[in-house]
Amino acid sequence: METNLYLPADYPAEKTATVNTVSTVQPYVYACVFSSLCIVTGLIWDISWHMSIGRDGLFAPPHLVIYIGAVVSGLFSGFQVLKTSFFSNPEEKAKAVNFWGIFYGSLGALFCIWGAIAMLTSAPFDDWWHNTYGLDVTILSPPHTLLAVGMMMIQFGALIAVIASANHLRENQSKTLHNWLFALAAGLLLTTFFTLFSEYLGKHRMHKALFYQIGCLLFPLYLIAVARAFKMKWAATATAAVYTLQLLLLLWILPLFPASPRLGPVLNHISHYQAFDFPLLIIFPAMMVDWLFLQLHTKKVWVKTVSAALAFLAVFFVVQWFFGTFLHTSVLARSWFFGGTSWYFGSDPNYPYRYSFRPENVDTGFTLIKGLMIAAVIATISGSIGYKWGNWMRKVQR
Amino acid sequence: MKAIKTVLFLLLLLIGKIAFAHVGSPGVVYEGKAGPYNIIVNVNPPDVIPGTANVSVYIENYAVKIVSVQPVYWYAGDKGSPKADEGLPVKGTPGQYQASVWLMQSGTASMKITVDGTLGKGTVLIPVMAVSTAQRAMPKSLGWVLAGLGLLLVVLMATIIGASVSDGLLKPGTNNLPNIRRKKLTGASIAFLVLALMLYGGSSWWNSWSSNYAKYMYRPPLAKSSILNYDQQQVLHFQIDSNSLKAAKKSMSFIVPDHGKLMHLFMVRENSLDVFAHLHPVRKDSLNYFALLPDLPQGRYLVFADVVRWTGFNETIADTIVVPKKTWVKTASAKLYSAFFHDPDDTYVISNSTNQNVDNFPGKTTLVCGIPGETMKLADGSSAIWEHAANTPFEAGKVYPLTFAIHDPSGAAVKLEPYMGMMGHAVVLKYDGSVYMHLHSVGTFSMASQEILQNRMKGDEKIPATPDANRFRDSIDREITKIRKMDETERNRYLMASMPAMDMPEGKHNKMDAMVTFPYAFPSAGKYRIWVQMKRNGQILNSAFDATVK
Numbered sequence: 001m002e003t004n005l006y007l008p009a010d011y012p013a014e015k016t017a018t019v020n021t022v023s024t025v026q027p028y029v030y031a032c033v034f035s036s037l038c039i040v041t042g043l044i045w046d047i048s049w050h051m052s053i054g055r056d057g058l059f060a061p062p063h064l065v066i067y068i069g070a071v072v073s074g075l076f077s078g079f080q081v082l083k084t085s086f087f088s089n090p091e092e093k094a095k096a097v098n099f100w101g102i103f104y105g106s107l108g109a110l111f112c113i114w115g116a117i118a119m120l121t122s123a124p125f126d127d128w129w130h131n132t133y134g135l136d137v138t139i140l141s142p143p144h145t146l147l148a149v150g151m152m153m154i155q156f157g158a159l160i161a162v163i164a165s166a167n168h169l170r171e172n173q174s175k176t177l178h179n180w181l182f183a184l185a186a187g188l189l190l191t192t193f194f195t196l197f198s199e200y201l202g203k204h205r206m207h208k209a210l211f212y213q214i215g216c217l218l219f220p221l222y223l224i225a226v227a228r229a230f231k232m233k234w235a236a237t238a239t240a241a242v243y244t245l246q247l248l249l250l251l252w253i254l255p256l257f258p259a260s261p262r263l264g265p266v267l268n269h270i271s272h273y274q275a276f277d278f279p280l281l282i283i284f285p286a287m288m289v290d291w292l293f294l295q296l297h298t299k300k301v302w303v304k305t306v307s308a309a310l311a312f313l314a315v316f317f318v319v320q321w322f323f324g325t326f327l328h329t330s331v332l333a334r335s336w337f338f339g340g341t342s343w344y345f346g347s348d349p350n351y352p353y354r355y356s357f358r359p360e361n362v363d364t365g366f367t368l369i370k371g372l373m374i375a376a377v378i379a380t381i382s383g384s385i386g387y388k389w390g391n392w393m394r395k396v397q398r
Numbered sequence: 399m400k401a402i403k404t405v406l407f408l409l410l411l412l413i414g415k416i417a418f419a420h421v422g423s424p425g426v427v428y429e430g431k432a433g434p435y436n437i438i439v440n441v442n443p444p445d446v447i448p449g450t451a452n453v454s455v456y457i458e459n460y461a462v463k464i465v466s467v468q469p470v471y472w473y474a475g476d477k478g479s480p481k482a483d484e485g486l487p488v489k490g491t492p493g494q495y496q497a498s499v500w501l502m503q504s505g506t507a508s509m510k511i512t513v514d515g516t517l518g519k520g521t522v523l524i525p526v527m528a529v530s531t532a533q534r535a536m537p538k539s540l541g542w543v544l545a546g547l548g549l550l551l552v553v554l555m556a557t558i559i560g561a562s563v564s565d566g567l568l569k570p571g572t573n574n575l576p577n578i579r580r581k582k583l584t585g586a587s588i589a590f591l592v593l594a595l596m597l598y599g600g601s602s603w604w605n606s607w608s609s610n611y612a613k614y615m616y617r618p619p620l621a622k623s624s625i626l627n628y629d630q631q632q633v634l635h636f637q638i639d640s641n642s643l644k645a646a647k648k649s650m651s652f653i654v655p656d657h658g659k660l661m662h663l664f665m666v667r668e669n670s671l672d673v674f675a676h677l678h679p680v681r682k683d684s685l686n687y688f689a690l691l692p693d694l695p696q697g698r699y700l701v702f703a704d705v706v707r708w709t710g711f712n713e714t715i716a717d718t719i720v721v722p723k724k725t726w727v728k729t730a731s732a733k734l735y736s737a738f739f740h741d742p743d744d745t746y747v748i749s750n751s752t753n754q755n756v757d758n759f760p761g762k763t764t765l766v767c768g769i770p771g772e773t774m775k776l777a778d779g780s781s782a783i784w785e786h787a788a789n790t791p792f793e794a795g796k797v798y799p800l801t802f803a804i805h806d807p808s809g810a811a812v813k814l815e816p817y818m819g820m821m822g823h824a825v826v827l828k829y830d831g832s833v834y835m836h837l838h839s840v841g842t843f844s845m846a847s848q849e850i851l852q853n854r855m856k857g858d859e860k861i862p863a864t865p866d867a868n869r870f871r872d873s874i875d876r877e878i879t880k881i882r883k884m885d886e887t888e889r890n891r892y893l894m895a896s897m898p899a900m901d902m903p904e905g906k907h908n909k910m911d912a913m914v915t916f917p918y919a920f921p922s923a924g925k926y927r928i929w930v931q932m933k934r935n936g937q938i939l940n941s942a943f944d945a946t947v948k
Contacts, residue, residue, distance in 0.1 A: 054480065055500050095570040097561040107566045110558045114551065121547040124540060132534040133611045135448040135500070142604050168570070260481050263502050265474030267859055395567045 025165050025177060031076035032112050032158035033181055036188040038069030039151045040246065043195055044276045048254050051274040051344045054263030055135070058127065066151070067119075073154045074116025081105035081113065095168075097398050106398055108161025111153050118150030152192055159185040163229055164396045179232050186226045186235070187242020190282075193218055194243065198277055204353065206324025207362040209371020212317055216379035219282055219316070220309045221386040223289050227308075228390025233294065240286035247279035251339045261345040268349040275339040281323055285315040301387060309383030313376055329356055422714070422921075423826070423833050426509075426526050427797055428841035429917035433520015435460055435513045439841075440797045440919055441524060445532035448502040453509055454797075455485055455495045462515035467497040470523065472506040472709050472851060478859025482512065501528040504616065506710040508851045523855070525710060525847035529616030552593050560586030619643055619650070623701050623719035625691065626730035632691040633730050633738065636663065636679055636703060638715065650684040651867035652708040654874060656846035657818040658881040658893050659743070661687055662836060663703040664825055665694070668718065671827060671927045672758065673697070674942065675746035680738060680878070684871060688738050692746045694721050695759050700827075702834050708870065710850035712843070714834065743818055745931065747777070747940035767927070768943040779807040780934065782941040785913075791948045794923050800824070801915040802930045804939065811912035817933040819893030820845075822914035829925040837916050849896055886936075920947040 042065030049062050056063065084096045084104040096104040105113075126143035133141075140148075162185050166178040194201060197214055205211040223236040232238065254273040261270065289308045296304045327333045333340035334355070343349055353361075363371055426441040438456040443449075453467045468482035485495030501507055507528040512521045536544075564582035620642035626633040638650050653660055659678040667673040673695055679687035687703075701717040749765040750758070758764075768774030771788030773781045785801040792798060802822070804812045814821060826835040835842055854862075881889060914932060930941045 055502075091571075097565045099557045099561060107558065107562055110554070110561070114554050114558060117547065117554070118551055121544065121551065125544055128534075128536055128540060130449075131446065132532075132536075133607060134446045134530065135450070135502075142600055142607070145600070262480045262483075263500055264469060264471055264480045265478035265859055266480055267478060392562070392567075396562075397569050398566050 025181065026080065026161075028076040028080040028106075028109055028112075029158070029161045029165055029181065032073045032108065032154065032161050033185050033188075035069040035073035035076075035112070036155040036158045036185055038065050038072070039154060040188045040191045040195070041250065042066035042069065043151070043192065044247070044250050045254065047195070047198075048250070048273050048276050049259070051276075051342070052259040052261065052270060052272070054261050054345060058123070069154065070116045070119040070150070073112040073157065074120075077105075077109035077112035077116070077157065080109045095398055106161060106164060107396055108157045108159075108164055111157030111160055113157075115150040115153030115155075115157060118146055118153060120150075122147040122150060148192075148196060152189065155185070155189040155192055159189055160393065160396055161185075163393050164398060166230065167395075167397055175232070179238070182230050182232060182235070183238035183242050186230075186239040187246065190222060190239055190243040191246050193222060194247075194280065195276075201280065202277065203324055203328045204357065205361055206320055206328065207357050209363045209368055209375065211320075212313065212372060212375040213378055215280070215316055215320075216309075216313055216375045217382050219285070220289075220312045220379045221382035221389070223282070223286050223312065224305065224308055224383045224386035225390035225393065227289055227293050228387055229393035231394075234287070234290045236286040236289045236293075237283060240283040244279045244283050247277065251275045251278060252336065255336065255339070255342075263346070266345050268343050268345045268347055270343075270345055274342040274344065276342075278327060278338050278340075281319045282316070284319045285312040288312060288315045302384070305383045305387045306380055309379040310376055312383070313372070313379045317372065317375075422531075423835040423842070424531070425795075425919050425921060426524060426841065426843050427837075427917040427919055428522065428524045428843070429799065429915065430522065430840045431520070432511055432513045432522040434517040435462075435515065435520045437511065437513065437522070438797060438799075438917060439509070439511055439522075439524055441509055441526050443526050443528060444501060445530065446534075447504045447528050447530045448500065450498045450500050451509070451526060453485070453497045453499055453511075454488075455497070455511055455513075456797075457493045457495070457513060457515075459493070460515050460517055462493075462495075462513055464512075464514045465495040465497075466512045466514075467499050468510040468512070469499050469501055470508045470510045470851065470855070471503065471528075472508075472711075472854050473503075473861045474859055475857045476510070476855040477857075479510070482510070501526070504529050504614070506707075506712075506847065506851065508710075508848075523848060523851050524841070525712065525843045525851055527712060530611070530614065531616050533612060533615065548597075552590070552597075555593060556586040556589040559589035613645070617642065617645065618713050619648065619715050621701075621703065621715045621717045623717045625719065625721060626734070627725055628728055628730040628732070628735040630724050630726060631735070632694075632721070632724060633735065634663075634665075634677065634679065634689045634691050634719075636661075636687040636689070636701070636717075638685040638687075640685055648707075649867060650705075651871045652865075653681075653684075653705050654708050654846055654850070655878055655881070656704070656706045656712075656844050657820065658878070658889060659741075659818070660874070660878060661703050661705050663687075663689065663701065664834075664836070665699040665701055665719070665721075665746075666825075666827055667695070668698045668700055668831070669829075671829060672750055672764075673699070673746065673748050674825070674929045674940070675744070676823070676825070676929075676931060677744045678741045679703075680741075681875075682734075682737070684867075688734070689744065690738055690740050691721070692744060693762075694746060695748070695762070696721055696723055700831050700834075702836075704836055704844070706844050706846040706850075708850070708865070710844075710847040710854070712847045714836075716834070743938070745938045745940060747929065747942065749929075749940075749942035751944060765940075765942060768941060770943070770945060773805075774941055774943070776804075776939050776941055778934070778937055778939065780812060780939065781805050781807075781809075782930065782939070784928075784943050784945075791946050792920055794920050794947050797917055797919045799915045800918050800928065801913060802932075802941065802943075803913045804932060804934065805912065812934050814912060814914070815933040815936070816890045816894065817931060817938060819890050821932070822916070823931040824916045824918075825929045825931075826918060826920075827927055827929075828922075829927065833921055833924075833926070835918070837918055839914055839916060841917055920945075923947050 042062045046062035081103055084092055093104045096106055098104050122143045129143045162181045169175055200214040226239050227236040255275050257273050258271055259273045288311045292308045292311055424443055428439040436458040440454045442452040444451055455465050465485035466482035467485055468479055470476055470479045483497045483499055485497040488494040488496050505528055507526045509524045509526055560582040563585035564578050620639040622637045624635045626635055661679050663677045663679055665675040677689040679689035681687050698720050701719055703715045706712045748759055748762055749767045751767050763777055768784055770784045770786035773783045775781055783803050785803055806812045821839050824837050924947055926945045928943045932939045
């Protein structure tokens with residue numbers, strides 16, 4: 001049905017103008033990708049801050065990095081909309097969507113503006129929330145959720161902006177720059193998804209079926225979507241690579257800096273930042289998804305989707321189960337490279353399951369098989385939705 | 399339109415939340431030593447936990463390098479406490495330092511003040527009860543701003559989704575495709591619907607958050623007071639309501655003595671505040687406390703009972719009671735009556751305001767209340783004066799040293815004796831009953847709380863295990879009996895030895911001068927009465943003063 005929205009070659013469409021759609025990456029696209037980087041870096045730094053220092057204020061350094069992301073994307077996108085609406089020729093306007101009668105802007109910019117307003121709205125809301133229900137140290141509260149949705153919307157806007165820009169490329173134009181921008185935008189958004197669900201995706205849960213069910217809910221949806229959305233051979237792999245690199249860099253850099261707890265009780269006396277999680281090895285199932293899409297490109301959609309989703313689960317399970325054993329229990333993982341010793345200051349460092357799996361967190365036998373079968377169903381459904389989502393993103397023109 | 403209404407409705411919900419009046423005097427004031435330094439500390443704890451306490455430290459006349467404030471919780475001890483916050487000097491007020499300290503969990507906390515200067519290092523621990531007592535409403539202006547922004551977000555998102563499935567997919571330069579308008583409208587309508595559902599979900603989440611907060615707000619235990627009669631003698635039965643303990647899973651088995659008494663109970667005749675009694679009920683079991691009532695005039699009384707838990711948590715259980723006319727009808731058994739005794743530290747006083755010359759209580763000694771700067775006559779012929787310039791009203795929120803001096807009938811300064819181990823006790827009550835505070839010369843906190851926290855400093859960061867309730871209660875009862883059997887000198891020595899903040903050399907108490915100072919900051923404007931209790935020649939001297947706070 002969506003294909004109707006494309007102009008068929010023989011469709012006698014009225015053309016308002018002959019638009020020369022040569023793609024140059026507009027400044028707001030760079031700005032939005034930069035914002036996406038700021039947001040996710042600030043978010044992970046903030047988590048690390050809460051694990052190591054505990055308390056923060058409105059203008060704590062990680063918050064400032066997030067705000068920079070919001071402000072930059074809001075200003076650049078807002079400027080893009082105002083410029084297109086009031087200071088552009090009809091040709092420029094013809095590349096944008098018209099809304100509320102007078103405004104013209106790209107979809108990417110609109111998502112970014114929405115995200116910036118949502119983040120702005122969450123600030124006074126959160127301030128009131130703290131005064132009314134207490135200074136929270138939880139990730140999820142209504143104002144924080146609004147903030148998180150705003151952040152994701154900015155990152156999504158960046159992704160859409162890159163895709164739309166790439167869709168204007170001519171056959172003979174180089175796509176390298178767009179490929180890089182896409183991998184960055186998509187990878188950074190993947191990092192945010194992972195971070196928001198990290199409570200369920202920790203290393204101590206890697207032997208539990210729920211871990212794979214949550215993983216299958218998120219990753220086939222997103223990886224199949226990005227693989228479908230962008231005409232790039234290894235799109236999902238590149239996305240996962242950016243995610244991996246970003247988490248690794250933060251895992252290695254943050255603990256270099258001193259930090260000491262500013263809230264009690266302090267059970268784990270630390271002197272440096274406690275790192276966030278080692279990345280999941282999504283890069284391997286992502287490669288499988290890309291490879292299958294290449295192999296099965298002539299097959300029916302459902303064949304591609306179901307194969308990719310199930311292959312995702314198979315590779316994800318094998319890789320992550322064994323890697324989980326290493327990461328959580330091996331002495332070798334307790335090094336700067338894997339960040340295995342990272343531990344919240346308020347938790348007892350002698351917790352008996354710090355380096356071993358709690359029996360409740362291990363599924364075996366039929367429970368595991370049943371859990372994985374549920375994960376397979378989830379993966380298939382999420383992969384199918386992902387394919388449709390990717391299909392839509394693939395078509396974004398403005 | 400429906401979605402807009404939903405947004406407005408849901409966002410307006412936050413405007414109309416009902417404010418919950420806070421009762422009491424939450425500030426904590428300390429005046430005394432921090433090692434070699436004389437300091438005054440004023441702690442304004444947050445009324446929502448987690449929150450920040452504002453701590454002001456005033457230091458007298460010494461060159462100070464650093465003042466630091468560390469929040470030390472009973473459950474975490476000194477070893478489990480975070481790094482201290484440095485107090486910043488207040489510009490224009492030499493010797494004053496200000497710090498903002500985070501209190502993250504409800505419970506017994508304290509501020510560990512460390513002063514480092516030319517005389518070396520000195521520390522003091524000031525108990526602070528960290529509890530959520532406030533339930534706030536959203537200011538209307540903020541509500542409207544958020545409602546406006548929320549509406550903008552809803553409309554903008556519906557617009558974006560509408561465009562995403564219609565013209566956003568058109569190749570640049572084309573604007574005419576079949577059904578494009580319908581697709582846009584469908585997209586926007588579905589978006590509105592989804593957003594409305596999300597807002598509804600968000601609102602339910604918010605409501606559950608709010609009710610969860612309300613559930614864990616601090617509520618003091620409740621009690622039911624009644625009067626029993628036995629041969630023209632009235633007995634107060636103060637029964638703690640066990641239902642009021644359930645929500646916070648509290649147990650009354652873990653009460654510890656403060657100044658050698660399990661409970662300090664104050665009765666003040668409502669509205670006129672002319673009758674004041676300070677009693678020390680004893681317990682029959684963990685919930686039932688009894689005290690022989692002195693010869694109190696009939697009337698309706700406000701009751702405030704102070705207790706301290708083994709964790710150092712200090713709370714006031716409030717109630718009201720009507721003291722009826724005495725009768726010969728026995729409502730207490732002989733067994734019950736004989737189980738209780740007259741506590742020599744129980745006392746009461748009747749005082750009228752200066753402008754009230756009517757003798758409402760014939761046959762009883764009625765004092766005339768003092769006011770700042772003017773002398774009042776006491777029951778034993780001596781006089782008391784509140785050392786504060788007459789006609790100078792007090793300012794709410796400002797720390798004052800409330801200083802009272804006693805002179806004998808000849809006008810000479812008298813020697814005061816300790817009363818329950820302290821130079822003096824004072825009770826501040828606002829005329830409307832909304833503020834009640836029991837304070838001592840070192841400040842507004844419980845001495846028992848301070849002692850418990852001081853002892854906790856030696857432990858590690860692990861939460862101490864809860865003791866067995868029966869064994870704990872028995873051990874406390876044995877301690878109370880032991881104290882009761884001591885003679886007064888021995889008892890005072892025993893009680894003073896366990897008070898960390900007194901910091902007075904042995905024997906100095908015998909030379910106490912005639913003056914007692916209570917540091918206090920009145921929390922709000924209004925009319926207050928202050929009862930001061932001291933001891934001279936083995937007699938408890940009660941005095942009462944009125945004060946106006948602007």
